Amino acid sequence: MSLVLCLAVTGLCFSLLEKQIRRRPVFFYLFFVLLSLLSIFLPKQLTVPPLAYLVNRLLRRGVLAGSMFLWVMYAIVLPQKSRLQRVMMTLRAQIAIGASILTLAHNIAYGQRYFVLLFTNAGKLKSYELIASCFSLAMILLLLPLTVTSFQVVRRKMNAKRWKQLQRFSYLFYGLLYLHICFIYTGGLRKGKSEYLVQFALYTLLYGIYLMLRLTKAFLKKPLPTAPDYAAKRAARRRKVICLHGAISLLMLLVLLFAFRTVQAGKQGSADTAQVQSTSAAESANSASSASESASKAEDTGAAPACGSGIAAAVPDGEYEGKGVGYNGNIKVKVSVACGKITAIEILKTDDDEEYFYDAKKQVVNAILEQQTTEVDAASGATSSSDGIMKAVKNALQP
Template sequence: MRLVACLIVALAFFALLEKPIKRHATFFYIGTIIISILSIIAPDKGLPFIIEYLVNNILARGTLAGALFILVMVASVCPAAKLRGLLLRTRGEMAIIAALFTLIHNIVYGQYFFVKLFTNISELNTQRILAAIFSLVMILLLIPLTITSFMTVRRKMNPKKWKSLQKLSYVFYGLLFVHIAMIFSVSILNGYLETLFDLTVYAVIYIVYLVFRAKKYEKQRVVSIVCILAVCAIYAVLAVFGIKASRNHIEEEVAPVLEDASYKDGTYEGSATGYIGKMTVSVTIACGEITEINIVETGDDDEYLIDAKDVIPEIIEKQSLEVDSISGATHSSKGIIKAVGNALESAKGE
């Protein structure tokens, strides 16, 4: 739903501000760069909820940039004449703003995944390796596409050469879907079907776009059909295995720590499934009470763990696992809670 919301907001923004954007595009580019920089240097915690949500879930995760690229992609085949006109008139500015916002996504995630890709690839699973590789290829494609989208550059180019170069954008759009599918596949294959729903939105948009493209451009019909089949195949594979994982994903019922519960002193480990994979924690018991909880191993991203860790002091304070999961990091926080519960099973006295 985040993507749909971003599409609506982006359309409204460009519809209302079309003339100022066309006349003073440079100011909007500068504003985009400033927002990007502020988002990158913003603290992980302590911001107002709405600002934190926009930074982490809309900007850093690339949702807004993806929405803008989709609008640029569908511009030429949009069936609604007025909407098509708006998109065609503003797609150059949209593409540049989308590319600038993409900087946030690549800097936030690249400082970990790109570094690991070249220094310690063994720490990344297959999906993340592929997603990182696709990202690098997309960046290489995006650089010339963005530079030549500026009118000052475009006017100096031969029209035929410019059009030939812009055909690379179709490769970029295809890689964008594959990149998104690879990222989403990590949680889908762990049985989290809400992520499958997010992928469904992208898949439907791409399929509808390709259908309209096949109708409008007869010479490209075969290519469009092949792309439709590719999108359907990727989606079908992830859907089948995701649904299967969801059915096999038995929710572990964790008993709360009761006042009369008896736990042996010591340090115990427990594991459960987090957002992406296995979550292992160590729990220290002293005088029969939980005194310390540490995350030993996890495949979850830092952006989720930062918030998810907030359940740890709650568990220690309440001496109970009856704590609320953290909004925005639901699966990671649930993984911590369940892992602590499994560790406590080992700590139970006779």
């Protein structure tokens, strides 16, 4: 999984390069600026799989930034005096700044679509996309002052008490980040995608465990009275911590149960849709077969065959493959043609995000089959993916 991979790689790199990062933080920041520019300006038609995975899956989607924020969060609750805790606490500010740089680049990459629609035509956004976009804006407003004050040169000029008060807003940022992730994964969960459930469960467990550890540490920091009330107060504190852990565990269980039921409902809906599409495809095939028989009879009698009149009118019967450029890269399709009509369109490969490619696939493919043209309306919120499918179908039908 991408998040686990990022956590492992970043944790190892920070441990091995601790001294270098601490002595030359500027080079560390420049490295993440370079990665950010790569994710923003590198063409989407990537041919090298490792580079495509790094840019499309880890950078543009914010997975690498999210893993670094998790290290920033966990630094304070890791086992005391462990090497990992010492490394993360030593580099906490630098890691936070690097993660902030990547997060801003992630918002630029996705803001070109979602922020533009948010301010120009919010009605085209689904409810969960609208909420996630609003959370993103709130996080940016929090992230900017938190990042600026994380630089040592700025921190030294600030009053220590005010600096600590400002940095407490980072907890609000973490909460918004988790809620943002929840709404981002909502689309995939509602479509019955099990892989989204696994990723959502992982984020929920990581944030839930952090919340338990952080609140436990806050409880334990409070001083206890001296004897004779010490034992009683200590026992009462332990009971509170146990109740707190139980409440958070129950909340996580309810959230995961809700996500699981959402996926199950999505799978059932997808199965019903697939059945309807299968029926439609069978009807189209029967129609094509009837048209082919009519054409054969017309050919035998010397009459002109009555075939399709759309984009595939002059295309011989058969299956054709074509490519088009979507949001994150190439989209490859297989188009079936019978008697001058497109009878089926199969998506063979796509690099686009499933949460909005699904809508493009469903709407655009059905529209092309119905209207027999690639000049159809794009799916709301998935314009690039829709255009990629249309171009791929057109490319497949070209001589």
